[in-house]
Amino acid sequence: MPDQNISYPHSSASDTITASGYTPGPAASGAGLIQFPTAYQQQFVQYATVDCPNSNIVRKMYVNRPSLEALATSKTVPSGTVIVMETHSAQQGNNKHLTPTGLNNVFIREKRSGWRVNADSGEWRSAWFSPAGRLVSSSQGSCISCHTMVRDRDYLFTLPALLTAARTNQVQHQTTEFGTSVCR
Ligand code: HEC
Numbered sequence: 001m002p003d004q005n006i007s008y009p010h011s012s013a014s015d016t017i018t019a020s021g022y023t024p025g026p027a028a029s030g031a032g033l034i035q036f037p038t039a040y041q042q043q044f045v046q047y048a049t050v051d052c053p054n055s056n057i058v059r060k061m062y063v064n065r066p067s068l069e070a071l072a073t074s075k076t077v078p079s080g081t082v083i084v085m086e087t088h089s090a091q092q093g094n095n096k097h098l099t100p101t102g103l104n105n106v107f108i109r110e111k112r113s114g115w116r117v118n119a120d121s122g123e124w125r126s127a128w129f130s131p132a133g134r135l136v137s138s139s140q141g142s143c144i145s146c147h148t149m150v151r152d153r154d155y156l157f158t159l160p161a162l163l164t165a166a167r168t169n170q171v172q173h174q175t176t177e178f179g180t181s182v183c184r
Contacts, residue, residue, distance in 0.1 A: 033138055034110045034127040037064070040084050047165035048158050048172045051090070051098045058090040058100045059176075061158055071166035077154050079113040079123070083162075086131075097173065103131045109143070109156070120148045122155040 037044065044062035051058055067081040085107040088100035106129040115123045117140045126143035128136040153159035161172035 034108050034125055036129050036133040037082055046171050048161040050176050052176045056090050058088045058098045060086045068166050081111045083109045124155050
């Protein structure tokens with residue numbers, strides 16, 4: 001059940017990325033590397049929080065606003081969509097949800113027309129960054145190998161939450177569908 005109105009994430013947190021604005025990634029013809037969306041905390045919209053109780057991890061998903069707006073009336077994720085997933089260490093809270101204690105990693109998936117890595121990647125590319133925006137890995141294989149599990153959701157595990165958030169303007173809070181910790 002949604003339990004929060006959608007809002008921009010707070011920009012005063014200690015893990016705020018210093019930034020001058022969102023720069024879209026390079027064109028499909030280029031190297032295809034995803035650029036860190038430096039101002040995502042100001043410019044993107046949180047659409048989901050996912051608790052992973054078995055590993056005490058909380059994941060927060062953000063999307064660029066134009067794509068969220070497009071998904072209010074369409075179920076097709078548009079080219080140009082950027083999804084940021086923060087993973088946080090967490091502790092059991094007072095209520096049924098985990099309480100985040102520290103940002104560990106930032107995982108990004110970006111969709112662009114023509115960005116096909118292989119036959120089962122969809123038009124998505126992946127990148128793994130540190131909280132400060134340093135590239136940790138641009139390797140595509142491991143990300144693709146797991147996200148193909150949800151090819152029927154355009155390779156997005158949280159597509160149902162994204163579509164609901166787009167229609168209701170409510171952040172979706174849920175527990176992972178998968179028992180194991182998969183992304184750090
Ligand atoms: C072992 C499986 C697995 C691997 C490998 C994996 N992911 Fe994920 N990813 C998930 C699951 C499951 C979710 C949904 C959140 C949850 O339930 O914890 C997710 C969610 C995401 C999301 C939010 C959008 C969505 O699909 O819901 C992003 C962004 C993301 N992963 C990026 C990456 C990147 C980048 C890599 C490679 C560095 C990667 N993932 C590797 C399983 C995986």
